[in-house]
Amino acid sequence: MYQIMINDTTLRDGEQAAGVAFNLEEKVAIAQFLDTIGVHELEVGIPAMGEEEIRAIVAIRNLDLNAKLLGWNRAVLSDIKASIACGLERVHIAIPVSGVQIAAKFHGQWRVSLQKLKDCISFALDQGLWVSVGGEDSSRADENFLQDVAMLSQEWGASRFRFCDTVGVLDPFRTHLKVKHLVSTLSIPIEIHTHNDFGLATANALAGIKAGAVSVNTTVNGLGERAGNAALEEVIMALKCIYGVDLGIQTQHLLKLSQLVAKASGANVQPWKAIVGENTFAHESGIHAHGVLQNPVTYEPYAPEDVGWERRLVIGKHSGRHSLSNLLEQHGIFLDSQEIQAILDVVRQQSILKKRSLTTEELLNLVSEKRYSHAT
Ligand SMILES: CC(=O)SCCNC(=O)CCNC(=O)[C@H](O)C(C)(C)COP(=O)(O)OP(=O)(O)OC[C@H]1O[C@@H](n2cnc3c(N)ncnc32)[C@H](O)[C@@H]1OP(=O)(O)O
Numbered sequence: 001m002y003q004i005m006i007n008d009t010t011l012r013d014g015e016q017a018a019g020v021a022f023n024l025e026e027k028v029a030i031a032q033f034l035d036t037i038g039v040h041e042l043e044v045g046i047p048a049m050g051e052e053e054i055r056a057i058v059a060i061r062n063l064d065l066n067a068k069l070l071g072w073n074r075a076v077l078s079d080i081k082a083s084i085a086c087g088l089e090r091v092h093i094a095i096p097v098s099g100v101q102i103a104a105k106f107h108g109q110w111r112v113s114l115q116k117l118k119d120c121i122s123f124a125l126d127q128g129l130w131v132s133v134g135g136e137d138s139s140r141a142d143e144n145f146l147q148d149v150a151m152l153s154q155e156w157g158a159s160r161f162r163f164c165d166t167v168g169v170l171d172p173f174r175t176h177l178k179v180k181h182l183v184s185t186l187s188i189p190i191e192i193h194t195h196n197d198f199g200l201a202t203a204n205a206l207a208g209i210k211a212g213a214v215s216v217n218t219t220v221n222g223l224g225e226r227a228g229n230a231a232l233e234e235v236i237m238a239l240k241c242i243y244g245v246d247l248g249i250q251t252q253h254l255l256k257l258s259q260l261v262a263k264a265s266g267a268n269v270q271p272w273k274a275i276v277g278e279n280t281f282a283h284e285s286g287i288h289a290h291g292v293l294q295n296p297v298t299y300e301p302y303a304p305e306d307v308g309w310e311r312r313l314v315i316g317k318h319s320g321r322h323s324l325s326n327l328l329e330q331h332g333i334f335l336d337s338q339e340i341q342a343i344l345d346v347v348r349q350q351s352i353l354k355k356r357s358l359t360t361e362e363l364l365n366l367v368s369e370k371r372y373s374h375a376t
Pocket residue numbers: 013016046048049073074075076094095096105106116136166225
């Protein structure tokens with residue numbers, strides 16, 4: 001596969017998640033972290049939002065990061081001027097391309113909106129900026145119209161075109177078809193931007209990449225509009241482990257990054273969230289724990305350290321003898337199989353009553369209450 005670039009939009013589309021508002025320090029810390037681990041490009045925000053946003057973007061720009069920085073703009077000249085005021089050298093200009101969006105936002109006047117796009121690209125180029133164009137709602141657009149807008153963007157001087165599945169309605173097969181078609185007709189690179197309304201954002205992002213997109217938009221934890229975007233950590237790890245494509249990103253820090261963004265966004269990730277959820281390397285079920293004790297590869301697709309986790313064996317309703325003995329032995333407690341089974345029976349009852357697994361302390365108390373501690 002060709003060189004894939006991540007253009008992370010946690011600081012733009014991620015922050016658009018309803019109820020999320022990063023302050024300047026949080027935006028700076030997230031940008032710095034993303035840069036440190038080697039993310040190639042950051043969509044840092046929307047300068048047109050005004051003073052506060054501009055201050056944060058300027059602070060990020062002043063960090064002199066390795067990552068390229070991109071400002072998001074509408075096809076509105078004052079937006080581009082705001083990006084310039086931030087000192088950004090790269091601007092992304094978005095334009096709706098579906099019938100439904102053009103009707104609702106531009107009263108159907110697609111010629112007017114294309115003229116605005118042309119004027120904005122031309123103005124940005126005159127100012128020496130690098131320009132990317134986004135086809136908002138590309139997935140629902142008429143294919144010929146989308147093609148025309150992309151070709152015109154290229155002709156007018158854009159250096160990249162973003163294919164957006166704005167409301168997350170594609171599946172990987174249709175994503176592949178649509179992106180492949182664009183890739184085969186344009187000479188500028190394609191970026192894929194996907195949403196998770198049907199839980200397919202990461203799969204669709206990968207399908208876009210397979211079809212030839214060389215840049216992919218992600219957000220940490222999949223944060224973003226409605227059901228969110230393709231998650232940075234999922235795209236990176238899927239590319240690495242499923243396709244064997246190493247983006248050169250320091251994946252061992254992905255968990256810490258996730259925690260930083262969860263805190264700043266006030267949105268915790270669910271325990272079963274791929275890569276960064278707290279259950280990712282937690283094994284309770286007896287059959288799984290037994291397998292993992294023999295060889296972790298039985299139930300782990302990659303090593304926990306690869307993303308910053310440690311493996312956890314959890315004792316609860318579904319545990320079996322092997323993991324219980326293993327845990328007790330780590331505390332110097334050696335029981336025979338009858339004793340282990342008796343403890344397991346109580347563990348099951350207590351887990352149901354407490355509606356959770358048992359802590360190590362609870363388990364050790366249980367053993368001593370049951371007077372098995374003599375077996376040490
Ligand atoms: C799919 C996406 O994620 S797109 C990104 C969406 N992100 C955001 O909206 C977050 C930040 N947005 C904001 O702070 C504000 O919406 C602003 C500053 C951009 C604009 O604010 P306001 O001037 O108050 O306008 P408001 O948000 O109510 O309406 C949007 C306006 O932008 C226009 N617009 C929307 N998209 C585009 C576009 N791509 N190009 C040009 N104009 C556009 C709309 O037609 C509407 O114009 P109108 O005021 O002439 O009717």
